[in-house]
Amino acid sequence: MSENKRNVLFTAPIEWWKRTSWGTPVEVSASIYGLDFLVENIDTPHKLLQFPTWEEYTNCLKSGEFTDVCISFLLNHTDIVEEMVKKTREISDVKIIGGGHGAFNKKPVNDMFDDVCMGWGVEWVKKWLNEPINTPPYKLPVSDLKFAFGPVKTTMGSIVGNAGCPFGCDFCQITMEYDKPMQLITPAQAVAHMKENKRRFYFFQDDNFFLHKKWIKEFFSERKKQEVDTPWLAWGGTELLNKYDIPELVENGFIGVWVGYERSDLTKTSTSEEVTKELIDNDVLLLGSFIIGWEDQTMKDIEREINWASKLNCDLYFFACYVPLPNTAKWDHFKDRVVITEPRKWGSGEYMVWEHPNIEREWLENTLNDAYKRTKPNIMRIAKIVANSQLKRKWV
Ligand code: SF4
Numbered sequence: 001m002s003e004n005k006r007n008v009l010f011t012a013p014i015e016w017w018k019r020t021s022w023g024t025p026v027e028v029s030a031s032i033y034g035l036d037f038l039v040e041n042i043d044t045p046h047k048l049l050q051f052p053t054w055e056e057y058t059n060c061l062k063s064g065e066f067t068d069v070c071i072s073f074l075l076n077h078t079d080i081v082e083e084m085v086k087k088t089r090e091i092s093d094v095k096i097i098g099g100g101h102g103a104f105n106k107k108p109v110n111d112m113f114d115d116v117c118m119g120w121g122v123e124w125v126k127k128w129l130n131e132p133i134n135t136p137p138y139k140l141p142v143s144d145l146k147f148a149f150g151p152v153k154t155t156m157g158s159i160v161g162n163a164g165c166p167f168g169c170d171f172c173q174i175t176m177e178y179d180k181p182m183q184l185i186t187p188a189q190a191v192a193h194m195k196e197n198k199r200r201f202y203f204f205q206d207d208n209f210f211l212h213k214k215w216i217k218e219f220f221s222e223r224k225k226q227e228v229d230t231p232w233l234a235w236g237g238t239e240l241l242n243k244y245d246i247p248e249l250v251e252n253g254f255i256g257v258w259v260g261y262e263r264s265d266l267t268k269t270s271t272s273e274e275v276t277k278e279l280i281d282n283d284v285l286l287l288g289s290f291i292i293g294w295e296d297q298t299m300k301d302i303e304r305e306i307n308w309a310s311k312l313n314c315d316l317y318f319f320a321c322y323v324p325l326p327n328t329a330k331w332d333h334f335k336d337r338v339v340i341t342e343p344r345k346w347g348s349g350e351y352m353v354w355e356h357p358n359i360e361r362e363w364l365e366n367t368l369n370d371a372y373k374r375t376k377p378n379i380m381r382i383a384k385i386v387a388n389s390q391l392k393r394k395w396v
Helices: 033-040 052-061 073-093 120-129 187-196 213-225 246-251 269-281 299-313 332-335 360-373 379-391
Strands: 008-011 026-032 046-048 068-072 096-100 144-149 152-159 201-204 234-235 254-262 285-293 316-321
Touching: 033 046, 033 120, 046 052, 052 073, 068 073, 096 269, 120 332, 152 187, 187 213, 213 246, 213 316, 234 246, 246 254, 246 360, 254 379, 269 285, 285 299, 285 360, 285 379, 299 360, 316 360
Parallel strands: 008 046, 008 068, 068 096, 152 201, 201 234, 234 254, 254 285, 285 316
Antiparallel strands: 026 144, 144 152
């Protein structure tokens, strides 16, 4: 098929939700925001499948309509993507492109693709499709996360206002995507989108939302101007949250944050404790994320970390083993000690994939599972915050 007749099938891994537990009783089904965003901003004919079944995926391939398949995925879904690539090559002669954090990992992961989307995805894909490059502000897609907590179901909209983070944590792949943070959409766009696409909540999936103080200030003025009162949540760190007036954030719809505490024994410990208390006192929902098994830790340190985490009284918890991923700053330092070679086990945080100098891998993985038993979800507080956030609304 000639270049100007291209028709691209964009897809997420097959039925991801069936293989993700998150360590909580919450069931989640989602879209990959990057794919929703990408297809909103290209002109070439295409179709998007978000976590399709095998039948939906293979039917598309068999239709013979597509010239290229782009699969976006995380490292922990590498096994299913390998199967997708194998099946695709059996059925069709389309070109297969890998994208997302999973595809950043050179050998052995991205060897299976014909090409790999690296860096800023919209720009890479537009060049690859021979389309003129566009600049921000981009078009904003409708993208949802669906949650079921027993019989209670809700839909949360997603928005990314700004991408990237300059902090360069040695285990994180964000800085491989963007060398500096970039604004994708304006605050006015975000608020107009919330007004038009009414959802109970919106989640800002910015890599580090509270980096962008000026954007947030404008977002608050736009909420007043456009009379939008949608509650919102975001990812953030306590050092940045400490630079904000928490009651002012709450007054402007802030009801929850996924905080990357990562570890206690850094200088930020007292800041983390103070900010956490302030967030709790202001009825902000807290999901705390913690990493255990850093190279310098002992078993005793890890016990202390989990105690510290549980005393913070977060509403939900996420624990992960310290695993520097391929291509991150610390990869060269660790790669010869990696003993579990399946890439899908590197990305989920459940597995200790390298030999630690002081700790048995099995002990660490069991301790991580025990940590969830010691930090139960705070159901009553979650229900109260969620209910109050909706009761206060005017739904204009
Ligand atoms: S872990 Fe968080 S703070 Fe660190 S570089 Fe990644 S996004 Fe930034």
